[in-house]
Amino acid sequence: MPETTAPTAPGVGAAAGDRRETADAGTTGVSIHLENVTKQYPGQARPAVDNIDLEIRAGEILVLVGPSGCGKTTTMKMINRLIEPSSGRIVVDGEDVTRTDPDWLRRRIGYVIQAGGLFPHMTVGANVALVPGLLKWDKARTAARVDELLDLVGLDPDTYRDRYPRELSGGQQQRVGVARALAADPPVLLMDEPFGAVDPITRQRLQDELLNIQEELGKTIVIVTHDFDEAVKLGDRIAILDVGARVVQLDTPEEILANPAEDFVTDFIGKGAALKTLSLTRVSDLPLQQGTTAKIGESGPDAAARARAAGDRHVVVLDGRGRPRRWHPVDELEAETTIAGTLDDMLPTLARRSTLSEALDTMLTASQNGVIVTGRRDAYLGFVTVDQVMSHMTPDAPAQEAAS
Numbered sequence: 001m002p003e004t005t006a007p008t009a010p011g012v013g014a015a016a017g018d019r020r021e022t023a024d025a026g027t028t029g030v031s032i033h034l035e036n037v038t039k040q041y042p043g044q045a046r047p048a049v050d051n052i053d054l055e056i057r058a059g060e061i062l063v064l065v066g067p068s069g070c071g072k073t074t075t076m077k078m079i080n081r082l083i084e085p086s087s088g089r090i091v092v093d094g095e096d097v098t099r100t101d102p103d104w105l106r107r108r109i110g111y112v113i114q115a116g117g118l119f120p121h122m123t124v125g126a127n128v129a130l131v132p133g134l135l136k137w138d139k140a141r142t143a144a145r146v147d148e149l150l151d152l153v154g155l156d157p158d159t160y161r162d163r164y165p166r167e168l169s170g171g172q173q174q175r176v177g178v179a180r181a182l183a184a185d186p187p188v189l190l191m192d193e194p195f196g197a198v199d200p201i202t203r204q205r206l207q208d209e210l211l212n213i214q215e216e217l218g219k220t221i222v223i224v225t226h227d228f229d230e231a232v233k234l235g236d237r238i239a240i241l242d243v244g245a246r247v248v249q250l251d252t253p254e255e256i257l258a259n260p261a262e263d264f265v266t267d268f269i270g271k272g273a274a275l276k277t278l279s280l281t282r283v284s285d286l287p288l289q290q291g292t293t294a295k296i297g298e299s300g301p302d303a304a305a306r307a308r309a310a311g312d313r314h315v316v317v318l319d320g321r322g323r324p325r326r327w328h329p330v331d332e333l334e335a336e337t338t339i340a341g342t343l344d345d346m347l348p349t350l351a352r353r354s355t356l357s358e359a360l361d362t363m364l365t366a367s368q369n370g371v372i373v374t375g376r377r378d379a380y381l382g383f384v385t386v387d388q389v390m391s392h393m394t395p396d397a398p399a400q401e402a403a404s
């Protein structure tokens with residue numbers, strides 16, 4: 001049976017608030033404080049990072065964005081001391097780690113880089129088992145952890161455990177990279193352009209998965225990206241940096257979009273801020289329309305009668321596990337004694353974590369005025385219409401009204 005529970009989250013602009021509440025509920029992450037940290041590379045005229053002071057809260061996703069060369073990566077790599085600060089202190093969970101053993105520190109801080117950064121000569125399982133190996137976990141515990149993590153990042157352990165990275169797609173490699181970083185259950189995850197090397201659709205899916213994982217784990221996550229839309233989607237807060245890692249603005253995505261602190265931020269956000277506000281709301285924040293559903297194999301005329309009674313001109317055909325197959329026009333159902341299982345390859349579907357901006361893109365690409373929303377294991381949850389999405393761009397017409 002498809003899940004038919006209506007979403008309970010409030011509407012416009014609630015996405016970031018929800019994320020923070022979630023993190024508070026089950027936070028395992030710890031706070032990080034960069035106290036007046038400077039990095040001066042030898043031979044450079046100016047410090048790459050000039051006296052940054054940055055508090056990262058336990059359990060939040062903080063995204064560092066800014067122009068190329070402004071010091072994002074240097075700032076992030078100083079947290080796990082892949083780069084040593086020239087001066088200042090780094091305090092993790094109240095403890096000054098500026099002088100602790102860097103190996104110990106790196107085991108407490110997961111690190112994810114572009115394309116996963118996997119060792120090509122090691123299997124997926126061996127890559128994920130790297131840190132547990134360093135920590136001398138026994139074989140059974142390590143094997144169980146590897147399987148648990150592959151499952152968490154959406155890779156079937158039996159299928160993928162013994163493959164080599166070259167036998168995986170870019171998105172799958174990136175998932176393994178995330179699994180590896182989470183292996184020893186570190187309270188902090190650092191991610192350097194984690195989704196930069198994959199195509200836009202895979203990127204969107206990986207972002208959704210990261211948010212799902214974070215909902216479950218409540219880590220402290222610091223992400224470096226060039227992509228402001230990605231920052232808006234993922235960040236509980238965004239730090240916009242300028243040259244020398246000067247923090248120009250540090251705030252929630254909503255606040256930055258509504259009140260950019262300087263012309264620099266306005267320029268960086270770019271045009272179309274109204275459109276970008278669509279990235280603040282997830283499709284699961286809208287009241288999903290249920291429509292009429294029909295199961296493969298059921299009587300066409302029966303389904304048509306139900307749809308007509310509900311005033312629907314289409315039914316959504318679902319398979320035995322509640323996954324959508326296609327929209328089917330009611331008029332064409334009358335002639336079908338039993339409903340066929342044909343899959344429409346072009347059926348526009350989205351995960352419930354997707355943003356309204358992605359929903360609009362999907363509808364435009366498919367030339368349809370609605371998109372189906374799916375939940376766990378791709379089960380049908382309902383759909384949203386283009387009218388619902390458009391109403392979010394005009395504050396006076398909340399989507400709840402448009403939907404009724």
Ligand SMILES: Nc1ncnc2c1ncn2[C@@H]1O[C@H](COP(=O)(O)OP(=O)(O)OP(=O)(O)O)[C@@H](O)[C@H]1O
Nearest residue numbers: 041042044048067068069070071072073074075226
């Ligand atoms: N190892 C190094 N030696 C000397 N200078 C460096 C080194 N690494 C980085 N820099 C310089 O420090 C500055 C900040 O670099 P960093 O990589 O932190 O920036 P970034 O914001 O992450 O850039 P991008 O978005 O292009 O990756 C740049 O001017 C860069 O040229």
